[in-house]
Amino acid sequence: MKKFFILMPCMLLSHWIMAQNIFKAKVINDQTKAILKGATAVIPDLKISASADTSGLITIPNIPNGKFEIEITYVGFAKSEKVYSFPQTNPNQVIEISLDSSTGELAEVTVQTTRTNQNLQDIPTRIEALPLEELDEKSTMRPGDIKMLLGETTGIHVQQTSAVSGSASFRIQGLDSRYTQLLQDGMPLYAGFSGSLSLLQVSPLDLRQVEFLKGSNSTLYGGGAIAGLVNLISKVPEKEPELTFLLNQTTAKGTDASGYYSQKWEHIGTTIFGSYNYNGAYDPSGNGFSAIPQTNRFTINPKVFLYMDDRNSGWFGVNTTYENRLGGDMQVIAGKTDSTHQYFERNKTFRFSTQLSFTHKIDEESKINFKNTIGYFDRQLDEPGFDLKGKQLSSFSELNYVRNGEKASWVAGVNLITDHFTAQPPQNALSYDQTTIGAFIQNTWKANNWFSLESGIRVDDNTPAPSKPSSGLFILPRVNALFKINDQLTSRIGGGLGYKMPTLFNDESEQDGYQHIQPLNIGNTQAEQSYGLNGDLNYRSALGDEAVINVNQLFFSTRVDHPLILQNNSFINAPGHLLSQGAETNVKLVMDELVFYLGYTYTNTKQYFNDPTTAQPLTPKKQFSFDSTYEIEGSFRFGAESFYTGPQLLSDGTTGKGYITFGLLVQKMWKHFDIFINGENLTDQRQTKWGSIYTGSITNPDFKDIYAPLDGVVVNAGIRIKLLNK
Template identity: 70%
Template sequence: MKSLFILICAVLSVHIVIAQNTFNAIIRNDQNKQTLAGATATIPVLQLTTTSDSTGHIIFKNIPNGKFTIEVTYIGLNKQEKTLTFPLKHNADTFEFDLEPQEGELAEVTIQSTRTNQKIQDIPTRIEALPLEELDEKSTESPGDIKMLLGETTGIMTQATSAVSGSASFRIQGLDSRYTQLLQDGMPLYAGFSGSLSLLQVSPLDLKQVEFLKGSASTLYGGGAIAGLVNLISRTPDKDPEFNILLNQTSANGTDASVYYSRKWTHFGTTLFGSYDYNGAYDPSHDGFSAIPLTHRFTINPKIFFYGDAHNSGWLGVNLTYENRLGGDMQVIAGHADSLHQYYERNRTLRFSTEFVFTHKIDSAQQFNIKNTVGYFNRDLGEPGFLFKGQQLSSFTELNYVQNGKTTSWVAGLNAITDNFTALPPQSDLSYHQATFGAFVQNTWRAANWFSVESGLRIDDNTPPPSQPANGLFILPRINALFKISKELTSRIGGGFGYKMPNLFNDQSEEDGYQNIQPLNIGNTKAEQSYGLNGDVNYRTALGDAFFTVNQLFFYTRVNHALILENNAFVNTPGFVSSQGTETNLKLEMDELSFYIGYTYTDAKLNNAGNITEQPLTPKNRVSFDSAYEMEDDFRVGIESFYTSPQLLSSGTTGHGFITFGALIEKSWKHFDLFINSEDLTDLRQTRWGSIYTGTITHPDFNDIYAPLDGVVVNAGIKIKLLN
């Protein structure tokens, strides 16, 4: 009997040993086929759980015979299940789980501004991006320009530089617009004399992505990016041709018509964007001055793409924009000037630029890139008894080498920037010529799955040099680190140096119309130099079928030798400008419904030889709220609201705090979309609090513009999609 018992136990033991099975699988994102590290795999009945490694692989051991369900989950992707019977026919096989993005999740965003084309979640440098899906919404709100697009972004504020002409600049984290760069495909096309009109001459319809880098970015793109940069990424031809037409009409006498066409063949492709934008002079306050000027603008932007082989590709583009903008006294605009009604502001501009990009791929990990742009900008700025005419010829050329490895990526390059401004009589003495030659190197080191570092160094040499440093030489380091603390929690911290060469173009000179400004002697003026620090924490988690995201940013920037205008002359202050604050972004996504809240706190000060004052036109508190309900390719409705706190004005008084509201409704069919959008539904206008000028209607002296002037504006239109 004892022998029989031992035999039965031995048989059972052998059976148990034989019944221990192994399961191998690889986890991928179904959309881009990228492997997923940190995905969770579970066999609920057996209470077994594991996570995928850095290569996306999972393994379960000691699985008994039987039928079991394996569940795989990853934040932002749909859960996938496989029910299998063990033992498997081929126990050594590796199974595949391809997880699909959940409804409402945006496609993965690839960032171009750091030149390495990495996924946004893997870059140590903090960058925000608006992908094509969000740009499509912005194009229905303001098809003719990107002024609204930037003004509604947390941490960025648009600032009117004219009360009657609609010109505006943008500021990042409370710093003057001259400390920011506006790039197109990584190339500076909108600097200098064209700065206050640039936001009004770019259409969101020609863009596939907008990238925001807040904080010092001079190491990436040279002088001027002290506060940060905005990189506008152009649309490129896709495998399916597109032919879209947009027609838009506003209640403020505005009309927009634009067309976009793209097509890709085996070795060539093309995109063509063209638009005509018109606005009649508009005075909702009936104070006699235009809140929106009389405007005519034509734009055409064709590009040719070539795909020689697997190693060589590139594109060539041309941009031509002409605009005639007339603001001021409504009676003068209508052609009925008399001895009392004489004031006007006229801007005639012509922009012509070329863009060239070429890429040679050595292999899957290495490539050379060449970029070049040459731009010509002509502007006539006229007021009664005064005319300022100038021509700006600029160029940018860059050669860089990119090497992407498993743990380390390198970017090294050279670039040359020229800027030649010729002021025509009678202000010929305001002309200047500058050239910058730079070299840079950048390294991204993925030290571990949870930690990576991006560092860089740039050396720029400027001619003619400022008074200090002696030879116009600037050495600009930066470093940023990314911590992936868990699947839900990440953090970034970083900082860098920056500089800005002195020139005449900033918000104050634009507001003064360049009248009576004294010539700038670069050799006797110091360059503005800065350092900046920032850090953020990002938390994202699933709440049932919903997703909640919170991002908290802290920033500080200090600019030494700040250039200020005193007695019509630009001088370096014996002190510094500093800006510090926080940004908070909260987002909740529930299937078709989403909510967003953004808050910015900014404390910007000027320290002038120990005399500390607040920077004017910089509200300390700004809050934005957005809610949208969207059924993809069918219906979209959204509401938004913005609060701006009281702010110091240049007169020493304080402006009012205010709240604005907006709403959008859009219905989509296969070949066309209909939309209606409204801004400032409560018809809030600065003119409700008093006159926007002092003096007489003949010789007005305009106050700071810090709140809307055009009041409630409704626009409606149609998008026609002919090749869908």
């Protein structure tokens, strides 16, 4: 009997040991199939957990027989909850678990601007990206252009350059718009004479992602990217065809109608985007001038994609836009002119450009890319007693080699940029020609799991050359480093040199309407040269099972030597430098269907031209933004947002008033159509409420700087019809 009592516990212990099971799973991104190292598995009933290793493998030993729910979580992805029975049929099986990115969460994003198509989290260069989900929301708020999309981005300030025509440019980190680049699919389609109208002629419905690079980025993109760049990534054909129509009406007499179609077959695909945008002249203040001009615009952008085989692919596209924009005295717009009512601004523009891209895949790690764009822009600017007609013919061609290795990635290439502008008499002295030949190389080295270094250098030769010391030849180095301090905390720091060739096309010229601007002699003018530095800290973590938080703190400093300034209607090099310093804070909190976003920008831009030092006009020091969204994916969306723009120095020495705007969005979605209603500037903040926007008479007005909205409360409502959708 004694032996029985001794053997019984041993047998039970032996059975308990035999009943232990092992759970093995590999966690991947459902869309990209990339492994999700660091994913967490929890068995709540047993109070045990484990994390995925560098290969994405999760191993949980010592699981008793029975049925247990296992929860798989990863920051930025929806949680997987599934019941598993033990023992399993195949004890050695490694279960593959795919996680879907959650709406609004901080999911993995692949960026194109760096040419290597890497994950956003693994790139030493600091890049911000607006994915398709957020662009979907923006397209219902302002379907006709991307002015609002950029204006609501931290660190970017949209500056209206005409009081009556609505033309605008954007500034990054307190620097003039001429120091920024606006690209589409990595190609410069919007520059020079066409720059001030570009924000108003690009629709968000045709985009699948927007990427922002702030600070010097001249290595890959050349002169002009001193303050940064915005890259608009177009949609491409997917496996499932798409046919979408959007109709929109505003209380400010605006109507938008646009359509998008895409389909992909075995060896060919296509996307077609077309739109018509109309706006009647709108004067909410009753001051007699249009806050929104009378506008008619047609756009058609077809593309053809070729998938020849596993190694060769490419696409060809055409961008065409015609616009007639008439602003000014409301009576003149209505066709009732007399000796008093004569003032108007008319912009007739025609934009036609081609885009070509071809990729040859050498092997799994290497490829060669060729891309080209040829752009034609015809603009006629009419004002009383003044007529400027000009045609701009520009081109961009690039051949690059990309190699993505396990430890090191390389990008090297050469490009050719031409810009030819012809102004008709009597303004033909404004004509110019410019050619830039550039070569660049960039390396991204992943030293280990916590440190990566990106370094590059570019050499540009410009014809005609500006005056010394540069003489048209510029050498532009750049370095960026990524530190992954732990799974939640990362840091980036970097800097580089940049330059900008002298040009007449900037904010001051647009505000003047080119009426009094004297021709620019490039040979007697120095190029503007810059030195930039950026550094940030990024904290990303899950807060419990349902919440995700991301906090990013950026610091920046950019110095521009001998910037061009307008003096006595002529552009000259200032006897000093421009220094822009500041910080950006971005906080994003995701709690299941609820998302909160808070942004703050501090910008201190000063002109060190003379003594005493002065602040840069039209540069608010403080800007706040708050956005909250509640969304049930595919069913309902509600959004509320508010923006504060602080006081800013104006060019006449006065200070513009700070103001707060507020907006609301409600959208209901079904399988084949959505309906939406959106209200902007519901606090009705208007510069015209605080004083006149012009001096002189209504016959010959001299407009002041525009620092606040002119259109007041604007409500839009519409419907999006999805006849074919995923």
